[in-house]
Amino acid sequence: MAGKKSKTTTDSIEETRLYHERYLRAMNSPIRRTILRILKETAITIEGLASRTGLSDEDLRWHLNLLEHGFCVEKENRQGKLVYKLTQEGRVVDYVE
DSSP states (O other), rough: TOOOTTTTTSSSHHHHHHHHHHHHHHHHHHHHHHHHHHHHOEEEEEEHHHHHHHHHHHHHHHHHHHHHHSEEEEOOOEETEEEEOTTTTTGGGOOOO
């Protein structure tokens, strides 16, 4: 990540600790790790994620909000559709389990 500062670190140790807590909470779920593995393959809409995970819209939105709050995913508007994509921080899913 040469030249790019991580979203989970700051100049303040207290703020960095809070960011890491948010990140670890996001990663601490088998369901959320499944979502991250799907996003590793491709950016996808919430409808696509629902069909791949079998989760209800309400449950899926809750998990996606935790993942976004934990810096693992971000939303992007592509041709009028909202898609979720994996962030650099979310790629750690390869090393978890």
